[in-house]
Amino acid sequence: MYKRKDGYYKKAKQEGYSSRAAYKLKEINDKYRLIKKGDVVLDAGCAPGGWLQVLSEIVSENGKVIGVDILDIKNVRGKNVTFIKGDLTKPETLDGVLGIADKFDTVVSDAAPNTTGQRIVDHSNSLELVRIICNFAKRVLKLNGNFLFKLFDGEDRDEFVKELKEVFSSVKILRPDATRKNSFEIYVICQGLKNGKQ
Numbered sequence: 001m002y003k004r005k006d007g008y009y010k011k012a013k014q015e016g017y018s019s020r021a022a023y024k025l026k027e028i029n030d031k032y033r034l035i036k037k038g039d040v041v042l043d044a045g046c047a048p049g050g051w052l053q054v055l056s057e058i059v060s061e062n063g064k065v066i067g068v069d070i071l072d073i074k075n076v077r078g079k080n081v082t083f084i085k086g087d088l089t090k091p092e093t094l095d096g097v098l099g100i101a102d103k104f105d106t107v108v109s110d111a112a113p114n115t116t117g118q119r120i121v122d123h124s125n126s127l128e129l130v131r132i133i134c135n136f137a138k139r140v141l142k143l144n145g146n147f148l149f150k151l152f153d154g155e156d157r158d159e160f161v162k163e164l165k166e167v168f169s170s171v172k173i174l175r176p177d178a179t180r181k182n183s184f185e186i187y188v189i190c191q192g193l194k195n196g197k198q
């Protein structure tokens with residue numbers, strides 16, 4: 001069983017991050033350098049806001065982070081952060097993002113639909129959401145831009161990864177150490193969009 005107040009939960013609380021998820025992103029970025037100072041980043045499914053805090057720190061004052069979620073965020077301040085409350089599957093939400101920025105260095109998505117407990121259904125719902133976010137990422141990412149996303153793993157993953165490999169120079173799958181051991185979450189790291197915005 002997942003113990004809610006595990007080490008990462010306590011560490012996040014002590015260090016002032018809104019969620020333990022912050023460490024997943026730190027871990028991934030330390031290894032893959034997806035986000036750097038001055039970048040413009042979209043955080044899809046950003047509540048409660050741990051990733052937003054980490055992103056705000058990394059891009060620093062010359063960068064920009066736009067976070068989108070159906071739910072509200074908490075305790076995220078930062079002049080370089082803009083939050084849009086909305087559903088990523090709705091065109092009006094995506095239009096709202098475009099109203100703020102239309103060219104991104106990186107899109108990150110920790111977005112996850114509510115789980116049912118049935119792995120096949122959860123995988124399918126997660127992939128459906130990721131596909132929508134991925135299509136948007138392909139529209140707004142710069143040439144050589146990056147896309148990081150979470151997926152509830154399952155049988156359609158390989159086919160999707162194959163499609164991603166056609167549009168990105170590198171696609172890697174990982175389970176970060178901060179992910180609960182019994183979880184079926186994976187993170188997919190896509191680097192170097194081949195036909196991005198100039």
Ligand SMILES: C[S@@+](CC[C@H](N)C(=O)[O-])C[C@H]1O[C@@H](n2cnc3c(N)ncnc32)[C@H](O)[C@@H]1O
Pocket residue numbers: 018019021022044045046047048049050051052068069070071086087088089110111112113114129
């Ligand atoms: C695991 S949480 C993200 C945690 C976040 N990365 C952090 O560090 O605090 C997943 C989020 O995805 C959001 N989400 C799921 N489906 C969504 C949708 N269609 N549109 C917008 N947000 C969505 C949920 O509301 C939830 O807040």
